[in-house]
Amino acid sequence: MSLENRVQKALVLESPKTPFVLKTVPIPKPGPGEVLVKIIASGLNPVDWFIQSRDLFAPNTPYPAIIGLDMAGDVEEVGESVKEISKGDRVFLEPKLNSNEYASHQQYALAPVEFLGKIPENLSYGQAACVPLTFSTAVYGLLPAHPVGMGLNPTFDDTVSYPKEIALVIGGSTSVGQYAIQILKYLGFGTIIVYASTKHTEYLKSLGATHFIDRNEISFADLPVALPKVCSQPVKIIYTAVTSPEAQNAAYACLADDGKLAIATPRIVPWGDAEVTTKKVYGVFGGPHIPPNREFGVTLWKHLPRLLERGVFVPNRIEEIPKGLSGIVDGVKKYEKGEVNGVKLIVYPQDTPA
Ligand SMILES: NC(=O)c1ccc[n+]([C@@H]2O[C@H](COP(=O)([O-])OP(=O)(O)OC[C@H]3O[C@@H](n4cnc5c(N)ncnc54)[C@H](OP(=O)(O)O)[C@@H]3O)[C@@H](O)[C@H]2O)c1
Structure with a gap:
């Protein structure tokens, strides 16, 4: 042309x-x-x-x-x-x-x-x-400061680490979920539990997943019961890349009382106890162009190329x-x-x- x-x-x-x-x-x-x-x-x-x-x-x-x-x-x-x-x-x-x-x-x-x-x-x-889009969708839920995201590392400080913390990624084999796993690994999470089909287990392990729940064996309704069998401590950080109401409800039910949940959509299920709960929920809009996402967007695009070059994050x-x-x-x-x-x-x- x-x-x-x-x-x-x-x-x-x-x-x-x-x-x-x-x-x-x-x-x-x-x-x-x-x-x-x-x-x-x-x-x-x-x-x-x-x-x-x-x-x-x-x-x-x-x-x-x-x-x-x-x-x-x-x-x-x-x-x-x-x-x-x-x-x-x-x-x-x-x-x-x-x-x-x-x-x-x-x-x-x-x-x-x-x-x-x-x-x-x-x-x-x-x-x-x-x-760009799916990395952004994963990262906006996890790194930027509240109220945009959970605030786990808003400046890409390479020394930040959460070795004793446990995280769950629902939909780990989605493009968004694969990046959420890698970001949690970058953050040094000691335990990264993934809900996905077992055919992806080896690949997701290579990205940082440590424990697996087979989505073909455990339904969303049963996930809150299955999770404590994989890990006995409360899970304080959950990212769900599956956004159906069933997935959102399962994620919310799995979350520790003082935990943080990011959902790969701005359309969040309205939980009845929102006024009283201590659980924090982030509905993610994965884009840097509009406020309030712009400030973190500049930081993201400053750091993303070098982290890809170093192999800290690998493309899908x-x-x-x-x-x-x-x-x-x-x-x-x-x-x-x-x-x-x-x-x-x-x-x-x-x-x-x-
Ligand atoms: N908010 C935003 O700004 C934003 C931006 C981008 C994407 N999104 C949303 O994020 C979600 C993921 O997008 P994507 O591009 O990453 O998707 P994708 O890669 O196209 O997702 C395909 C994967 O979904 C998995 N999957 C389907 N149903 C599942 C379930 N019930 N439990 C666990 N895994 C399931 C399948 O896993 P199996 O192999 O196990 O079947 C398949 O590998 C979509 O809903 C998308 O609309 C939102």
Whole structure:
């Protein structure tokens, strides 16, 4: 696709709940503090399916809409006042929600430099594209200070450690859950219990999980009874990457009275005893762009590249979907059928057939 003509291919939703269509759209120009990224890899997320099938956009978002929340690529143009990033840099980032010119399911997009990182040399574009949104969703629940998150390490201080503490991750094999396990390991948690299918046990152990509860044997309703058999002490830190009401209720019931629970959705089940409980619950919005998330977002993007480079955090395993942007239609069907299993789906927008 030629930049001279300033047109590109993008996957577009013309109106709510319609199929994706491949269209030619203008390539935007970066404003002050922004860069234009040639998108080499774009990550898929369950929310792509929710948006397409259920119109799960914020109110008043104008259609036609371009979506996509994980981006890796090359800086093509640099806007005014940008000093730290140059043309040709390999970068990765989480795009702004609900903003066509910034979305990742197209060939070029704008990106504000305050929430963007240079891709470490040890990561491919595909690996880099599977980090931003789901890492962010895990980390916002755990590290930033209250009321955004549990406040376990708001400054990425490498000396912070909780060796005697116990944590539970529900949905450990999800992309978000895999990062939650790694973040708890980074925080030095001595015991990291994971609720997931046993087929993932070895892989999740390699990420830091220490104990397992098989989700195919123990239902959410039985989880609060099963947990004390794995660990006799109260569990004070729980992250749930499964957000159904059943999962949220199980997580809340498993939590120690003075514990903290993060849920990978801002839509939290309203527990009746919220006024009197000492349990703290955090409904996570995994994005740096909007207040009150912005302050921690700057810290996150300062530290994330170096921690990936050092191998403290490893990207999810990826499943590459062929046919460039057109492949997103197949990828979204996989979410619909529940066929995404322990991997992150990635497309390469520049490979979109003519
Ligand atoms: N709040 C935010 O800003 C935000 C951002 C991103 C994602 N999310 C949400 O976070 C959740 C996870 O997203 P994701 O992209 O990480 O998901 P994903 O990787 O697509 O999740 C797939 C995995 O879910 C597991 N799973 C399904 N049902 C389960 C259950 N009942 N118990 C335990 N594991 C179960 C499956 O495990 P098995 O292999 O065991 O079947 C499968 O490996 C989604 O609900 C997503 O919408 C929220």
